[in-house]
Amino acid sequence: xxxxxGPVLFYWQRQSIMDFYADMAQQPLDVxxxxxxxxxxxxxxxxxxxxxxxxEVREASGAEVxxxxxxxxxxxxxxxxxxxxxxxxxxxxxxxxxxxxxxLTAQGVEFVGGPALNIYNAFTLDELVRRGMSRWVPPVECxxxxxxxxxQQAREHDIRLPEIEVFAWGHLPLAYSARCxxxxxxxLAKDDCGFICQNxxxxxxxxxxxGQVLFTLNGIQTxxxxxxxxxxxxxxxxxxxxxxxxxSPRSTDMAEIIQQFDQVRRGGTPPLALDGCNGYWxxxxxxxxxxxxxxx
Amino acid sequence: MQLVCPAGSLPALKAAVRQGADAVYTGFRDxxxxxxxxxxxFTDKQLEAGLELIRQQGRKLFIAVNTYALPDGWARWQxxxxxxxxxxxxxxxxxxxxxLAYASRRHPRLPLHLSVQGSATNAAALRFYHEQYGIARxxxxxxxxxxxxxxxxxxxxxxxxxxxxxxxxIMAEGRxxxxxxxxxxxxxxxxxxxxxxxxxxxxxEDGLTSRLNDVLIDRYQAGEAAGYPTLCKGxxxxxxxxxxxxxxxxxxxxxxxxxxxxxxxxxxxxxxxxQRSPAYxxxxxxxxxxxxxxxxxDPHNFAVEPAWNQVLGNVSEGSQTTLGAYHRAWQ
Numbered sequence: 161x162x163x164x165x166g167p168v169l170f171y172w173q174r175q176s177i178m179d180f181y182a183d184m185a186q187q188p189l190d191v192x193x194x195x196x197x198x199x200x201x202x203x204x205x206x207x208x209x210x211x212x213x214x215x216e217v218r219e220a221s222g223a224e225v226x227x228x229x230x231x232x233x234x235x236x237x238x239x240x241x242x243x244x245x246x247x248x249x250x251x252x253x254x255x256x257x258x259x260x261x262x263x264l265t266a267q268g269v270e271f272v273g274g275p276a277l278n279i280y281n282a283f284t285l286d287e288l289v290r291r292g293m294s295r296w297v298p299p300v301e302c303x304x305x306x307x308x309x310x311x312q313q314a315r316e317h318d319i320r321l322p323e324i325e326v327f328a329w330g331h332l333p334l335a336y337s338a339r340c341x342x343x344x345x346x347x348l349a350k351d352d353c354g355f356i357c358q359n360x361x362x363x364x365x366x367x368x369x370x371g372q373v374l375f376t377l378n379g380i381q382t383x384x385x386x387x388x389x390x391x392x393x394x395x396x397x398x399x400x401x402x403x404x405x406x407x408s409p410r411s412t413d414m415a416e417i418i419q420q421f422d423q424v425r426r427g428g429t430p431p432l433a434l435d436g437c438n439g440y441w442x443x444x445x446x447x448x449x450x451x452x453x454x455x456x
Numbered sequence: 457m458q459l460v461c462p463a464g465s466l467p468a469l470k471a472a473v474r475q476g477a478d479a480v481y482t483g484f485r486d487x488x489x490x491x492x493x494x495x496x497x498f499t500d501k502q503l504e505a506g507l508e509l510i511r512q513q514g515r516k517l518f519i520a521v522n523t524y525a526l527p528d529g530w531a532r533w534q535x536x537x538x539x540x541x542x543x544x545x546x547x548x549x550x551x552x553x554x555x556l557a558y559a560s561r562r563h564p565r566l567p568l569h570l571s572v573q574g575s576a577t578n579a580a581a582l583r584f585y586h587e588q589y590g591i592a593r594x595x596x597x598x599x600x601x602x603x604x605x606x607x608x609x610x611x612x613x614x615x616x617x618x619x620x621x622x623x624x625x626i627m628a629e630g631r632x633x634x635x636x637x638x639x640x641x642x643x644x645x646x647x648x649x650x651x652x653x654x655x656x657x658x659x660x661e662d663g664l665t666s667r668l669n670d671v672l673i674d675r676y677q678a679g680e681a682a683g684y685p686t687l688c689k690g691x692x693x694x695x696x697x698x699x700x701x702x703x704x705x706x707x708x709x710x711x712x713x714x715x716x717x718x719x720x721x722x723x724x725x726x727x728x729x730x731q732r733s734p735a736y737x738x739x740x741x742x743x744x745x746x747x748x749x750x751x752x753x754d755p756h757n758f759a760v761e762p763a764w765n766q767v768l769g770n771v772s773e774g775s776q777t778t779l780g781a782y783h784r785a786w787q
Contacts (some may be wrong), residue, residue: 232628233578234600236607243580259580262587278575278630278644280524284554287588301636301645309527335634337629338599338781341702345694350787366701368672369692374692375634377701382627384637439640445669446637 161397162190162404163371163421164325166197167197167228167254169333170378171357171406174204180212180409187220187415188422191325191404192217195228195245197256197274199340199379200238201353207241226256231276232336232380254297261288270294275327276336280306282314285322297406300332303443304393308400323403329365329391329417330408331376332384332446341377361411374447386447387438394424457717458724459748460518460617461741464496464731464774469506471738476745479516482506482686483551483647483730488536489520490573491730492647492657500539507543516546522571523647524552534558541566543766547592550574551630556589567761573643575630577604579611585638586613593617595726598708606720615723621740621768622728624708624780626688634687641667650686657682666690683774703765711744711760711783736771743767 165184168177183194193209194217196202205213214225229242239259246253246263255261256274264271272295279285288296298307307324314321340350342357345364348356357363363376363383373385390397390405397405407417424430432451439448461477463469472480483489485497485606498506510517519540525533533555541563542547550556551573559568567770570576571597572587585591595617596605609616617745629633629643636642639654654669664676666685673690676682683689683705710717710725717725725748727740743764751758769775 167663189518195661219511233581234604236611238580239580253689257581258574258576258584259578262580262584265584276631278524278552278573280552280645281527281530281554283530283557284525285552287557299633301633303623306527313527313530332633332637334637335632336599337627337702338601338787339703341628345701349785351784364694369675369693369698370672371693372671374638375673377694382634382702401772409756432655440636443640447631447671 161402161424163418163425164191164404164406165189165193165418166327166330166406166408167195168191169198169331169381169383170361170363170411171202171355172204172357172361172411174359176411177204178213180414181217183415185223185308189223189418191223191224191226192221193226193228193254197228197231198381199357200230200235200241201390202355202357202379207245211248211251219449224252226252227430228274229256229260231256231274231321233257233259234338237432245319252383255293257392261291265291268292273297273322275300275333277389280310282310282317282319283365285310285314286319289320289322293322295325295404297325297327300327300334300388301440301446304396304400304441305443311401324401325404325406326390326397326402327388328405328407329389329421330387330410333381334375334384334386334446335382335384337380340380341382342379345377384446386435386437386449387435388438388446389434390438391421391424391439392430392432392434393438394430457714457722457748459741459744460724460726461735461737462622462727462730462732463506464491464493464568465734466498466506467734468730468732468737470509471734472741473509473513473515475738475741477515477741479518479724480506480510481518481520481726481730483520484536484539486532486536487647488523488533490522490571490643491520492523493731494652496731500756501544502741505606518547518549518569519545520549520571521555522549522551522573524644525555525735526645535587537563549595553585553629554588556585556591560589567592572597572619573630574770575628577608579608582608582614585737592779593723595619598625599628601784601787602713602716603784604757605722605782609721615721617724617726618710618717619708620710620725620727620744622707623773624703624706624778626703626780638671638687646766650684656684661711675694678702681774689773704776706770706776706778708780709765709768709772710763710779711747711768713753713779713782714747717757718751730772739767739771
């Protein structure tokens with residue numbers, strides 16, 4: 161199975177981004193996604209900077225690089241940048257909005273469908289595959305059973321499956337809003353945010369009044385409080401025919417996470433139980449941690 | 457502007473028609489629509505009765521099949537589309553590209569409206585749905601400022617409908633998994649958000665508490681008004697402070713924007729609330745009809761009557777309303 165590095169969902173300082181990718185280029189990764197998917201105000205790197213960095217990372221790592229597009233598009237200026245991204249003519253793009261699908265289809269190029277596209281059945285998948293989607297990251301709320309049923313449905317109807325990449329590690333991107341919750345937490349107006357989210361390289365934890373970690377605030381994006389971790393599910397995913405696992409960047413010790421997955425990929429024994437949540441994969445509320453019964 | 461009104465039952469549909477709805481939108485009694493609540497929605501017989509009234513009165517019926525189809529439920533979604541077409545609905549409201557593709561091929565004369573659950577916030581996305589499936593209208597998510605609505609309306613290949621009043625989704629519709637993260641049931645797949653079956657109220661030592669699948673959403677002191685524990689409207693802790701970290705209990709009310717929305721070229725305004733009572737529909741549709749009629753008669757001197765706002769405030773969450781994302785400062 162391929163190991164992929166998802167786009168950095170948080171807002172980091174320019175130098176941190178550069179240092180991170182210099183490190184990641186040395187890791188056993190097959191695909192590296194880069195670019196801003198959350199907030200167009202985050203401009204530590206311009207589109208040209210991202211494209212240049214992607215070329216460097218490709219050169220240094222030998223991995224496939226993909227540029228990920230913005231998810232929630234609200235302004236005409238954002239649409240203009242997305243269009244330029246899709247028309248870069250060189251590097252594959254991950255579409256996180258149907259606007260990107262429209263631009264990429266017009267270009268006649270292959271693309272990756274990101275987890276923010278709502279594809280839950282094989283007929284809908286086919287709508288995108290026939291237009292060039294060569295790899296697909298299912299919505300994070302999809303269970304293993306739903307994915308299996310979709311793959312079965314595709315086989316029954318002669319629908320060609322793209323590569324399937326499962327979001328296997330990291331805070332799950334759950335929601336997108338017009339409102340910036342980081343600015344709200346800091347009593348700042350969104351239009352005058354001062355890029356405050358750079359102070360929180362792994363987002364801001366939001367807990368209940370009883371101290372239960374519930375969500376992670378990341379600008380206009382709301383993420384899971386817990387880290388989703390599907391490493392223990394590696395054998396099942398392999399048996400299902402999943403092609404790739406996405407690991408979503410965090411600011412520290414990312415190399416360690418990648419190595420844990422790589423070891424299992426190379427035949428190491430997957431852990432029986434893990435920290436983090438995996439409820440979605442088991443068809444349960446996403447926040448839950450479901451332990452396989454009978455394995456221990 | 458067309459006034460598009462919700463009906464979760466035959467009495468609500470009748471109330472909407474009586475109060476002057478130009479169009480009524482409904483769903484079938486299953487998970488093919490985004491208001492899949494117990495006891496809500498229409499059997500075929502009820503819908504036929506409602507449609508007869510709508511035809512008599514010269515109004516329109518839109519049917520929502522606007523959740524995302526599950527692999528093993530595909531036939532159910534197909535049937536829902538077929539039933540809407542067979543009934544002669546004036547439009548099908550749908551979000552799933554697979555469903556839109558099916559409807560456009562199988563029922564080419566059935567007008568398609570892209571549901572708000574389709575999350576299309578820009579002209580390029582709308583061009584995709586228009587070119588591929590021939591959508592005739594779109595419903596814009598409640599995440600755009602008024603200036604952005606203007607931009608999208610000006611460059612969209614299809615007319616736009618916007619939300620006028622009702623519960624306020626603060627997340628982009630179709631792009632919110634908060635409910636399934638906590639309860640396992642999501643708007644996209646189950647047609648519910650923060651479902652009643654997961655709600656638990658209890659008197660605890662620290663006051664009245666509301667929980668969703670055991671997660672504490674809010675806790676109220678004596679005398680504090682308690683609202684339905686929708687996930688995004690609870691009080692949570694951030695940086696050690698307790699507050700409505702995402703949004704307060706409040707409803708969207710854009711009545712004062714009627715002149716701007718009309719001038720922008722918005723073709724229809726939508727009242728949210730298929731899950732609400734016939735009395736809610738009666739009151740809200742009534743004042744919106746009056747406001748739109750007042751604007752049409754005298755567009756230059758339009759002002760919202762305090763009595764209308766009073767009616768809307770009374771049926772709003774937390775008895776308060778907001779312009780939401782239409783007003784930049786809210787964001």
